Amino acid sequence: MYTLSSKLRIFSIIIMVLGLVGLVFGFISVPSTIEEAKAAMTTSHEGESHGEATNEHASDAHHEEEASFVDMARGEEGYSEAAMSKSKDSGTAEHHSDEEHMGHVLHQMQTKPWSALFVAAFFFMMIALGTLVFYAIQYASQSGWSPVLYRVMEGITSYLLPGSIIVVLIVLFAGTHFYPWQDHELVAEDSILQGKSGYLNFPFFIIRAVVYLIGWNLFRYFSRRNSLLQDTANDIEPYKKNFKYSVLFLAFFLATESMMAWDWFMSMTPHWFSTLFAWYILASILVSAVTVIALVTIFLKGLGHLDFVNDSHLHDLAKFMFGFSIFWTYLWFGQFMLIWYANIPEEVTYFILRIQEYNLLFFGMLVLNFVFPILMLMNSDYKRVPWFVVMAGVIILVGHYIDIFLLVMPSTVGPYWSFGITEIAAVLFFLGLFIFIVGTGLGKVSLRPRRNPYIVESEHYHY
Amino acid sequence: MASPNVIHVLYNDDDILMNAVKEIRANHYTIEEVYTPFPVHGLDKAMGLAPTRLAITSFMYGLVGLSVAVLMMNYIMIEDWPRNIGGKPSFSFHQNMPAFVPIMFELTVFFAAHLMVITFYMRSKIWPFKKPENPDLRTTDDHFLVEMHIGDNDLEKVSKFLRDTGAAEISLVHNEEA
Numbered sequence: 327m328y329t330l331s332s333k334l335r336i337f338s339i340i341i342m343v344l345g346l347v348g349l350v351f352g353f354i355s356v357p358s359t360i361e362e363a364k365a366a367m368t369t370s371h372e373g374e375s376h377g378e379a380t381n382e383h384a385s386d387a388h389h390e391e392e393a394s395f396v397d398m399a400r401g402e403e404g405y406s407e408a409a410m411s412k413s414k415d416s417g418t419a420e421h422h423s424d425e426e427h428m429g430h431v432l433h434q435m436q437t438k439p440w441s442a443l444f445v446a447a448f449f450f451m452m453i454a455l456g457t458l459v460f461y462a463i464q465y466a467s468q469s470g471w472s473p474v475l476y477r478v479m480e481g482i483t484s485y486l487l488p489g490s491i492i493v494v495l496i497v498l499f500a501g502t503h504f505y506p507w508q509d510h511e512l513v514a515e516d517s518i519l520q521g522k523s524g525y526l527n528f529p530f531f532i533i534r535a536v537v538y539l540i541g542w543n544l545f546r547y548f549s550r551r552n553s554l555l556q557d558t559a560n561d562i563e564p565y566k567k568n569f570k571y572s573v574l575f576l577a578f579f580l581a582t583e584s585m586m587a588w589d590w591f592m593s594m595t596p597h598w599f600s601t602l603f604a605w606y607i608l609a610s611i612l613v614s615a616v617t618v619i620a621l622v623t624i625f626l627k628g629l630g631h632l633d634f635v636n637d638s639h640l641h642d643l644a645k646f647m648f649g650f651s652i653f654w655t656y657l658w659f660g661q662f663m664l665i666w667y668a669n670i671p672e673e674v675t676y677f678i679l680r681i682q683e684y685n686l687l688f689f690g691m692l693v694l695n696f697v698f699p700i701l702m703l704m705n706s707d708y709k710r711v712p713w714f715v716v717m718a719g720v721i722i723l724v725g726h727y728i729d730i731f732l733l734v735m736p737s738t739v740g741p742y743w744s745f746g747i748t749e750i751a752a753v754l755f756f757l758g759l760f761i762f763i764v765g766t767g768l769g770k771v772s773l774r775p776r777r778n779p780y781i782v783e784s785e786h787y788h789y
Numbered sequence: 790m791a792s793p794n795v796i797h798v799l800y801n802d803d804d805i806l807m808n809a810v811k812e813i814r815a816n817h818y819t820i821e822e823v824y825t826p827f828p829v830h831g832l833d834k835a836m837g838l839a840p841t842r843l844a845i846t847s848f849m850y851g852l853v854g855l856s857v858a859v860l861m862m863n864y865i866m867i868e869d870w871p872r873n874i875g876g877k878p879s880f881s882f883h884q885n886m887p888a889f890v891p892i893m894f895e896l897t898v899f900f901a902a903h904l905m906v907i908t909f910y911m912r913s914k915i916w917p918f919k920k921p922e923n924p925d926l927r928t929t930d931d932h933f934l935v936e937m938h939i940g941d942n943d944l945e946k947v948s949k950f951l952r953d954t955g956a957a958e959i960s961l962v963h964n965e966e967a
Contacts, residue, residue, distance in 0.1 A: 663887045669876070704848070 327772050328631045330765035338765070342758030348751020352439035360425075363432040367742075434739045437503040439748045441738045444496050444504070446752035448590075449614070449730050450760045451489035456615025457482040458546055459579055460646075465549070465572035471642055473784040474634050476553060477773045478623050482615075484767025485760055486546050494535045497590050504738055505531075507596045518597055526593055534589055538582045545575040557776045565779055583608055594737035598676050600665070606657040607733070613650035613695075614726045617719040619643060622764070624712045631773050637710040638789040644709035644718070651699035651722060654729075655692070680732060683741045687728055694725030727753070795821060797924055798935040798951050799958040803829045806933040809954035810835045813935070816950065821936040824928040843912075847905040854900025858893040924962070932957075 357363040461479040464472045502509045506519075507526040513519045519526070548571055552564040584604035592603050620643040626632045665673045680688045702718040703709055735743045775781055800806040806829065813820060820836060833840075863882045866889070871879040878884040910916060928934045939947065939961075948959050 659887075659890065663890065666887050706844075 327769070328626060328629070329769045330762075334761060334765060338758040338761040340758070341754040342762070345751045345753070345755025345758060348747050349439065349443060349755060352442060352748030352751060356436045356439060357432060358436075360428045360432050363428060363435050366435060367431065431742065433503075434742045437738045438742065438744075440496070440500050440503045441734050442748040442752045444493070444500065445727070445731050445734050445749070446756045447489070447493050447496055448734075449727050449753075450485065450756040451493045452611045452730075453614050453618045453760070454483050454485040454489050455542060456611040456613075457619055458486060458542065458549075459576070460612065460615055460619065461549070462545070462572040462575045462579070465568050466576055468569070468780065470780050470783040471639060471787045471789075473775055473778045473780045474632070474639060474787075475619065475623060475643075476775050476778070477771065478626065478632070478768070479619060480550050480553060481768030482618060482622060482764050483546050483550070485763045487543050488759070488763060489756075490539050490542060493590075494539050497535055498532060504594050504734075505596070507593060522596060525588075526596060531589060534585060538586055541575075541578050541582060545571060545578075549575075553775065553778075554771060556778055557771075559777060562777075562779050583611075591733050591737075594734065595676060597672065600661055600673070600676075602657060602661040602664075606654075606661055609650060609654035609657050610726050610729050613647060613654050614723060616643060616646040616650055617722045620647060620715055621719045622768075624716055626768070626773065628712070634774060634785045636787070638787050640712065640715060641706070641709045641789055644703050644715050647715075647718065647722060648699055648703040648709075651695060651703075654726075655696040658692070658695075676736075679736045679740065683743070684732060684736055687732060691725050691728040691732065694721050695729065698722075698725075794939050795962050796937045796939060796947065796951070797958075797960045797962055798937065798954075798956045799925065799927070799960075800933040800935070800955060801931065801957045802955075803933060805955040806935070807832065807835055809935065809951075809956065812954050813937070813951075818937055818942070818947070819940070821938055823936070824923055824925070824934040826929050826931060826933070829933075843905060843909060846908050847901045850904035850908075851897045851901035853904075854897040855893055857900065858889070858896035862889045862892060 357366050457479050461476065461483065463469075464476070464479075497504070505526075506512055507522065508528055513523060549568050552568045552571070555564040556562070556568075587604035587607045591607065592599060620640065623632060623635060623640065623643065627635055662677060665677055698721045699718055702714065702721075708714045731749075778784075798809075800809060803825070806823075806825070810820065810823065810832065814835070814837065823832065823836065825832070859882075866879055866885065867882050873879070877888060882889075923929060924936065925932065925934055937947075944961070951959055
């Protein structure tokens with residue numbers, strides 16, 4: 327039986343406290359007036375504009391060396407560059423009236439700590455949620471390899487209740503920081519938002535959030551209870567119940583996950599929509615969850631608590647990490663390429679903002695989430711080497727944190743993002759909470775399930 | 790060690806075959822070949838065969854396919870005749886890359902799959918009109934056959950040993966080629 331070591335407990339509490347302090351600092355230090363926002367902007371933008379200027383210089387020089395064919399055809403150097411740059415107008419240049427503009431900037435700056443909090447809160451909640459989904463899939467598909475990992479998965483999903491409550495509270499209290507459609511004055515002027523108000527209105531929004539919360543946590547509660555009952559049962563009734571609940575939960579989850587993605591993420595930019603969006607978030611959820619299952623399994627096995635888990639189980643988890651990483655990339659690219667190709671103004675704004683203001687993160691994420699996993703986890707032998715899987719896992723988790731960051735930040739704070747104390751503090755706080763709750767959850771019962779109909783097959787699983 | 794004589798040992802169960810193969814190897818007899826009607830899980834390990842490198846070749850073929858796609862489209866769409874087709878930015882490869890990705894992907898898969906299959910055919914020497922090599926027709930249906938060289942071993946001793954491993958039928962075959 328595993329118990330959370332006192333070192334780890336103290337570590338998690340320390341980073342929670344540090345995170346909390348950082349978050350409080352983040353919320354206090356936002357500018358509260360337009361003058362303060364202006365001051366903050368000048369300090370943070372001086373360095374940036376400098377960098378841009380030198381960059382442009384460098385790219386000019388580069389273009390003189392190999393003038394593009396368009397320039398040659400035009401007989402005009404730098405023509406293509408100018409044409410290309412004209413198509414990129416992010417709306418950050420000073421064009422509207424200064425007062426109105428600065429009001430907007432102030433609002434985005436005030437939103438920043440909210441967004442940092444939400445990104446980290448959702449990231450850790452989605453790991454627990456994804457683990458629950460993976461767990462339900464294992465039950466529903468009557469998998470023979472995974473029952474030895476059921477207690478590990480249940481340990482991770484113990485974070486779901488506190489995690490999802492925090493996320494729902496953030497979503498409900500963020501108000502117009504996240505969701506422009508909650509601003510009545512804005513809706514009054516905006517016929518598009520009026521058209522969506524049948525779905526995007528606050529009472530219905532609360533009801534939906536509460537339904538997701540209750541539905542997910544009910545399945546977690548009952549499946550855990552049945553799973554433990556099965557340990558002492560004389561028949562397989564609890565197992566059969568869990569099978570039924572899993573099937574129902576998966577149907578419920580697929581519907582609610584889509585709506586969650588529309589509610590909590592897509593409605594941050596209520597003029598924009600994408601049909602693939604919910605699936606895309608689902609892929610992120612699943613790959614992060616499987617990665618964390620693998621990491622926790624390796625950790626517990628390293629401590630000697632999972633002697634019945636062999637390298638074939640690890641191999642299977644790594645295969646899922648590999649497969650879901652590619653699945654994520656497929657959906658990411660499916661969404662990006664369709665919008666890029668058609669280039670319809672009302673759709674493409676989403677990516678223009680991300681490519682211009684978040685360029686490195688936006689494409690760097692692709693390297694972390696696709697190139698690294700595909701190269702590191704392709705070899706069958708490497709998938710059995712714990713430290714290799716840990717390495718790939720850490721990269722995948724960092725990549726998917728950036729992924730969530732890029733879902734939220736551009737939509738809420740726009741160009742005024744940075745990765746500083748508030749963001750790090752939010753990650754630390756939720757990481758500490760995650761370690762604390764998952765560690766405690768894992769420690770409650772023996773990590774070896776008993777009397778599960780597939781446990782014997784699972785213990786002898788060999789690939 | 791080109792011996793003119795080989796022994797064909799027939800088994801009628803894959804479990805017995807697996808145990809027999811392990812015993813034969815434990816007693817330092819050399820197995821020439823094993824014929825089975827279906828893949829017997831773990832037989833390659835029991836025989837001590839080296840793992841296949843087919844997956845590695847496939848990976849390299851995939852890289853070739855990716856390169857072909859990139860070079861082809863860079864030449865055609867960007868260098869040779871860059872036209873404005875529906876406003877797509879054909880100024881440089883990376884600006885228009887998303888449009889090329891489906892082709893890059895498919896060619897990678899195409900090369901990886903087909904060249905690997907052809908490699909498999911060549912390495913295992915399979916082609917149309919190839920003369921079948923199975924020594925006993927029953928090995929395609931329900932029998933398992935182990936082929937061994939006798940070498941300098943005493944025939945009596947060997948056959949007694951093989952009988953103990955559960956062989957259903959043992960026959961001495963004169964190899965015409967030797």
